[in-house]
Amino acid sequence: MATKNILVVPGDGIGQEVTAVGKKVLDAIASKFGHTFNYDTALIGHVAIEATGNPLPDETLEKMKKSDAVLFGAVGHPKYDNDPTAKVRPEQGLLKMRKELGLYANLRPIKLFDELLGASSIKPEILKGADILFFRELTGDIYFGEKGRKNDGDTAFDIAEYSRFEVERIARKAFEAARTRRKKLCSVDKANVIETSRLWREVVQKVALEYPDVEVEHQFVDATAMLLIKDPRRFDVVVTANLFGDILTDEASQIAGSMGMLASASIGDGTGVYEPIHGSAHDITGKGVANPLASILSAALLLDISFGMQAESAAVINAVDQVLKAGYRTRDIADAQTPADKILGTDAIGAEVLK
Amino acid sequence: MATKNILVVPGDGIGQEVTAVGKKVLDAIASKFGHTFNYDTALIGHVAIEATGNPLPDETLEKMKKSDAVLFGAVGHPKYDNDPTAKVRPEQGLLKMRKELGLYANLRPIKLFDELLGASSIKPEILKGADILFFRELTGDIYFGEKGRKNDGDTAFDIAEYSRFEVERIARKAFEAARTRRKKLCSVDKANVIETSRLWREVVQKVALEYPDVEVEHQFVDATAMLLIKDPRRFDVVVTANLFGDILTDEASQIAGSMGMLASASIGDGTGVYEPIHGSAHDITGKGVANPLASILSAALLLDISFGMQAESAAVINAVDQVLKAGYRTRDIADAQTPADKILGTDAIGAEVLK
Numbered sequence A, B: 001m002a003t004k005n006i007l008v009v010p011g012d013g014i015g016q017e018v019t020a021v022g023k024k025v026l027d028a029i030a031s032k033f034g035h036t037f038n039y040d041t042a043l044i045g046h047v048a049i050e051a052t053g054n055p056l057p058d059e060t061l062e063k064m065k066k067s068d069a070v071l072f073g074a075v076g077h078p079k080y081d082n083d084p085t086a087k088v089r090p091e092q093g094l095l096k097m098r099k100e101l102g103l104y105a106n107l108r109p110i111k112l113f114d115e116l117l118g119a120s121s122i123k124p125e126i127l128k129g130a131d132i133l134f135f136r137e138l139t140g141d142i143y144f145g146e147k148g149r150k151n152d153g154d155t156a157f158d159i160a161e162y163s164r165f166e167v168e169r170i171a172r173k174a175f176e177a178a179r180t181r182r183k184k185l186c187s188v189d190k191a192n193v194i195e196t197s198r199l200w201r202e203v204v205q206k207v208a209l210e211y212p213d214v215e216v217e218h219q220f221v222d223a224t225a226m227l228l229i230k231d232p233r234r235f236d237v238v239v240t241a242n243l244f245g246d247i248l249t250d251e252a253s254q255i256a257g258s259m260g261m262l263a264s265a266s267i268g269d270g271t272g273v274y275e276p277i278h279g280s281a282h283d284i285t286g287k288g289v290a291n292p293l294a295s296i297l298s299a300a301l302l303l304d305i306s307f308g309m310q311a312e313s314a315a316v317i318n319a320v321d322q323v324l325k326a327g328y329r330t331r332d333i334a335d336a337q338t339p340a341d342k343i344l345g346t347d348a349i350g351a352e353v354l355k
């Protein structure tokens, strides 16, 4: 019986709809297991810009730092995407949050629920049993280096940077996780071209010496992009830099049938942040069709990692599994065989999970 | 009846084996169509380092500049991959060649031969009819910017750079190609985070005004990595920066069943270079099992693009198609249904194409 303070930060687009369901699931867990979860909420992204002019208001950051965990939605808005000259952008809020909270490790588990074998565009016999845990570095790389224009605005530049320390701490997290799993680690870089990747490889090779029980493989990012589809079962833990991790984990979502199923945990030295890997999806916002399972599974990660509540976390995952076993689907994970009356909206499938 | 000078640059690993077959196919075309093709050969990559200490000897570069087209193999060697501190690397030869010859546009057509529908790990019903033409920018981005170490070697950095001019010329090539196809262009960037991507998007938006008949879409690279697998048929022409293009085209090779099937053309202001997208593959080098079809299809691109020989190019593609229709496969594109006696080695499948 614990008391915890959870900050819900829905952000933009479907972030609102899916975190509402994730929160209900946390509520249900609290009453079932006799915990007290207190909630607060705060703005980020486009909605924060509209309200305050700032994509990450100080108040939001303060609340995040003080809370025991953050249940996060998504940020982004098409308005900025089509205007490459915009100075203030929703994504700045997200990046600043990651930096300010020191969220250097983004964990993205890719695991297929057996019931969704048919929902992927990849053949079931290739997928069956695939189970990958990505560690994406989240506070370095080309995301946070100096960037700008020169030659009267005719040339744009971005600086990618990594220090030994930054690579070492994420590598160590990944090795520790590999130890608790199938003891295989694949480190992804582009060391044949990029200097930050050469440092990356050097450091991972060095850290590897401390984990002789873990089998290490170094892959070039182009090869990984190919092998994830060709043979997803060859991967156990994958560790990579910020930009490569962004690309590869979205790609790998297809292994799990849909982005709508994938949760992530961003952890570091302070408060952990838990969010779906899908974005704000303005094309389906407000229609009540968004898949809330990624937010629900983010809540499960939150319970497990930030609160150490393994039984509670397992109960959530099990509830999702039961709903899928009962044949319920949201639109994005339905296939030709799904009967129309089993295709549910955001709240309806959330209600099934709560049962 | 034309006379042309072709430089064969096999490079490393299976590059040797597959270009030998590609050259034979060019020979056969010359005698069938009454052309005279003169050949010369030159070193690049690891073999050039071993022989001269230089991954791109001046002699090779001179020969390239003087020839009418280059049939290229691959570069790379595991020795350097495992030593992130190596100062001289095979890949430097490749990158220098691209820069010195001004090969700014790398065309990678991804088209599935119907007979290979089963060879992909993606479901046939998702793949059928997929036909994508990638334009990867090849002489800019993080590949060619300043890179190095600072803080006593504790921090590594790489600078990504693009100028308006560089984006404009590749965008224009891609728009021109889209006009001759399904008139759809997808430009891929990460404009929500990266400044070079914002310049990229700005310039593509501007060039688009000159091509009102082409439908343009801008995608973030993480979304593209996902959508290529989820729904490959939505893409016609895709244009993107050097690094994103490297990752996405290798990923997209899975749409075509195997990397062993994919050819590429690198073009610019001078001599064009034609090469498989697969690498040196030292794990299978010398075993006689490498798939030479990508090199043969590179020869077809060479005939088409550098020599304007459309009938000759079509004859090569048709020969590959016939061999696949007859049921012959190399190991990498065979599936459970392929009878053992139809699985051929490098030379044997080459001989079938020559027939």
Ligand SMILES: CC(C)[C@H](C(=O)O)[C@@H](O)C(=O)O
Binding pocket: A075, A076, A091, A094, A246, B192, B193, B222
């Ligand atoms: C919204 C965007 C800045 C972000 C990223 O690139 O990190 C997103 O794609 C993600 O993966 O969380």
Ligand SMILES: CC(C)[C@H](C(=O)O)[C@@H](O)C(=O)O
Binding pocket: A192, A193, A222, B075, B076, B091, B094, B246
């Ligand atoms: C070998 C390597 C430098 C090269 C690249 O990254 O461009 C290769 O992957 C390619 O795609 O041609």
